[in-house]
Amino acid sequence: MNKKIIIAGGGTGGHIFPAVAIANALRRMQPTIEILFVGAKGKMEMEKVPQAGYNIKGLDIAGFNRSSLIKNIGLPFKLIKSFWQVRSIIKTFQPDAVIGVGGYSSFPVLRFAQTQGIATFIHEANSFAGKSNILLGKNASKIFVATDGMEKFFPANKIMITGNPVRQNIVTNTISRKEGIEFFGLDPAKKTVFVTGGSLGAKGINEAVDAGIPAFTQNDVQLIWQTGKPYAEKASARAAENRNIWANSFITQMEYAYAAADIVISRAGAMSVAELCVVKKPVVFVPFPFAAEDHQTANAQNLVNKQAGLMVKDSEAKEKLVPTVIALARDEQQQHMLRENIGKLAITNADEVVAKEILRIISN
Template identity: 30%
Template sequence: MRVVLTGGGTGGHIYPALAIGREVSERQPGSSLLYIGTSRGLESRIVPEQGIAFEDITITGFQRSLSWENVRTVVRFVQGVRRSKQLLGKFKPDVVVGTGGYVCGPVVYAASRLGIPTLIHEQNVIPGLTNKFLSRYVNGVAVSFAESAAYFDKCPDVIFAGNPCATRVLQANRSRGFESLGMAPETPFVLVVGGSGGAKALNDAIVQMVPLIDKIPGVHFVFVTGERFYKSTEEAIQRSLPGSSNRVHVFPYIHNMPEVLAASTLFIGRAGASFLAEITSLGIPSILIPSPNVTNNHQEANARSLADAGAAVMILERDLSGKALFDHVNSIVGDPARRGIMAKASKGLGMPNAASAIYEQIIRLQQRK
């Protein structure tokens, strides 16, 4: 099978696309993949590292207010469609899959105009602008949350599949996760991640929390700061450390995140859709601090869906502090019964067969062509 993948800007759009691509390659060995993104997006670095062919187009997103930049964006969209048609004509894909972010707009739209079967995957409870636009043209939509299906009533084939990242994380090796952190197997640890780029508000709360961690004996803490915040946050943590510095591990970025996540006892972080899919697939309890700086405040809706199910605690960023974070960590880690209830609720939300469901939808769309 020949598949074009597109989506970008953040890891939340890129990793689901890669997970779908891997599922196709495993189910149909010898398949060819092409990823179309932007040269400025994170995908331009991540995708080639995975050994997948990469091509770029030039496109920007719409501003929320009236602006001349939106006129330029329309021009770039038209140019992006033209460039996408050239790339699609050369690659001749059997299907084109978009996973959100403005880059997939011209690519998926061009494929629909060329009569190529198209599918989009929506990771969040509240769909992004690009996917809502594309839903009028695509052949199929796969959603991660059941609540999202109502937004895509114009599409003839909508399935509640979950997020394909959930499938990949189940294959992660927990032992390698502990080994990569320099920990003995089964060491309890709290994993704190602010997303692919880091989150300053979360880093600041962690620095405030560090002096209190001696009150939670035996538990390690793994802080992933984001590369741009690493130096300042690591220095602040070192200044704040109590005597148990050997239980604190600070990293700018973790390349084997599925393995580390699979080994963790408690997750703290933003409410990006891919992370939520992974932790629910694994049944990990969480403390979620949704980013207030995202379109439609979709992370709060994501986090609330887990909190309402009893799988997570949600702290709004305006209420975030080191003391508040410590209190929640202590109450979860220090209470095995509560942690077990949260883990069970988390596991109950997981959809580990998401990648397989999306693959089957792709096959169905192909057969209808």
């Protein structure tokens, strides 16, 4: 019998990329498997999932808007409507299992599946679990987590530490530093810092880097700078007047940026952390302070505690970020230690471990 699986969630690349990686692993292990994604209309997954070759159904759902309470007026109606949509999708598709990867759309799908006695699985990417995952965890068949110490959020007997699924092109990257540097038209003799704030950019990081450009130049440090759309114009102007800077709003071929980098400045989203462990780079984390439950600070602190990364608070980035990076660029010993320790945390087969366990449970 062909197995049928629904994967629910999205909203950011940090939810979508692992979901697609799990789907690909399931398909490799069982080529006849039927997979349907469920996401939120108007969100990133509605575009990215079909690009990856999967069908997706969109729900009329939104999250609670903390900045503008008036925008929450329609929220109860959207929730009720989304539950009816979920009911229809599940009754029609009749899945053997539902996997939730986080994001607005995962809650109603898993909640309804649990009322129907369908096996449900949660993938919690962060080291601080989200509220809806904690609620769903009580009745889940299995909860896949990225790090240890998650018993404070979930029943211990349901937890399986798997790490986070990382994109295949990063796991199998064989590009040399020289090739990476040439790709960006920079100088192989200079220390190279890769600055990334995720797909949407990071205001605190961008402003600190911009203010620190003279210091980078004086210390012979060059930049690969992924700015996100809001800062792209400013950064392009800086790059035009400075040979040591390559800047763009988004980098599609991340494997070249990782290959070129001696040091990385990054937010501390779960997927960024997982990728940085795999590529074994010394990192200065600047956690996004407004992430739910401040989970990015928890993610970064987890690595700092293991001497596998450095951290600068977003509120202190303007004063401390560039001096911290330049001091690290001069300290080969510290770079070596950070590389060694972050590399020990790398997990390259999380997608397969998750897929195998799901298939084992639903085949029994």
